[in-house]
Amino acid sequence: MSALLAVVGLVALALSLALPVIVKPLLRRLGVIDIPNDRSSHTTLVIRGMGVAVAAAILAGLALSLATGLVAVDRSLILIIFLMVGAASALGWIEDFRGLSVRVRLAVQLLIGAAGTAALATTIDESSYWWLPVGAIAVAAYINAANFMDGINGISGMHGVVVGAFYAWAGLLSDQMWLIVAGLVVAAAFAGFLPWNLGRGFVFLGDVGSYLLGASIAAIAVTGLLAGVYLEYLLSPVLIYLADTFSTFLRRARRGERLSAAHRQHVYQRLTDAGLTHAQVAVLVSVLSMLTGGAGFVLATAAAPLAVSVSLFAAAVVALYLSSPRIVRAVRGAVGRRTAVRG
Template sequence: MTTLLVVIGLTALVLSLLLPFAVKPLLRRLGVIDIPNTRSSHSTVVLRGMGLAVSLAILVALVLSLATGLVAVDRSLILVILVLVAAASALGWIEDFRGLSVRVRLATQLLIGAVGTAALATTIDDSSYWWIPVGAIAVATYINAANFMDGINGISGMHGSVVGLFYAWAGVLADQLWLTVAGLVVAAAFAGFLPWNLGRGFVFLGDVGSYLLGASIAAIAVTGLLAGVYLEYLLSPVLIYLADTFTTFLRRARRGERLSTAHRQHVYQRLTDTGLSHVQVSVLVSVLSALTGAAGFVLATAPAPLAVSASLFAAVVVALYLYSPRIFRAAARRRVAAGAC
């Protein structure tokens, strides 16, 4: 079993590393490019849609986990996740290639989440169909969170790797092999994308990739929740992404801004404005996500005093992240002032 698990993880990693060689000419031929706008953190036209390669890597690896018998096909949770992720990736590809209205995108995301959750409720014993609206909202919410947060090089690849590893470990702790397999595959595939996103001739995931990232994480989380996995295991690694997305949404809504327009008000975007590089910000977001994830894993099974401490620690980490642009901006001012003396 361990050998098969390693083989499947390596399959996702290697495919994600190699498939871009075939996908990149296709994207160039189809003209799938990202043109800088007011939301962009780059100034040149860049190929996007490389999430297609990552999606294929994840789907092939998940199919392999079923074909080899590592995960049982009959009433398999992996099978539901696979279909849900494929549907979200297809939607993202259509958005990259043709474009869709906000209403159509949101309605389709909700439909994908609802159908996927209904399939899970049918598959998992003692699950209620009342979970369907919760699952639909969760999937649509995190697809959009991942899409909003996919604005600088490295951030999505690192996020997928970090969250995937936490979910894989959660599967070990919860004795749920499907969760270990799904988490490992997601982590490996997004790690394989990083050299393409951080190299000199970098490319972007595009909507197909950000939809893939959001749907993968949301599908695993909803499945885990219905399967009885601790909520802390599932929620804690994504706290930073959720905090950035929701505080930015609330800030813009309070100002009366049109929420569908492009902007650069997310915390990670404001961090790049302080002078930090894309890699530095991506690493910071990933490290803080790992810290909240670790706190959540302690919180899930710890006695009351330690659980309270873990909760407070996670809250401090989130608050530190939300406040970090001010911290780095103040530090930059002090450096300028010191240099002027």
């Protein structure tokens, strides 16, 4: 079984690494290009839409786990995740290629979440239909969170690797093979995308990729919640993304800004404006996500005194991230003044 699990992960990794060789020229011919503006974190024309390759890798890995019998129990859970991820990726591709109104995008995202949650409730426990609005909102919210956070090289790929790995670990601790497989496939596929996103001649995931990332994580999380996986296992690895997204949303709402307008107010964007490189910010976000993820995994089964300490630690990590642009600017300013005095 472990050998077959490794094969499924390697297939997802290999496809994600190899498919861009074919997909990149096709995207160029189709004109799926990202044109930089004053809100962008890049300055040159970049091919977007490479999430198509990552989506193919994830869907192939999930399909292979079913075809080989790797997931012998709860096969329907993998199938539902497959359908939710495929539908969200298709929506993202339409947005990349043709464009859609905000209302249409949101309506379809909610529909994907509601339909997926209804299917999960039917499969797992028919008494859990009351989760349907929660699942619908969770899927739509995290698709948009992943889309908002996909603004610099490396950040989405690393997020997929980190969260996928934590979810695979959660599946191991919960003895749920479907969760091990789903987490591993997501981690492997986004790991395969990283060299294309961080190397020379880099490419972007595009909306198809950010929708894929958000839907994959949200679909796994909603499935895990209904399947009895600890909430801490599912929520803790995504705390940094959620904190950045919702703190920015609240800040802009307080200022009365048009929430659908492009901007550069996310924490990760302000970190690049403060002087950090894309790779440095992506690594920082990933490391802090690993810290909150690790804290959540301890918290899930901790006794009361330890639980309080671990919760405070996770809150401190989130607070550190939200304050990091000010900290970076202060440190760089102090270093600059010291250098000027010595010169």
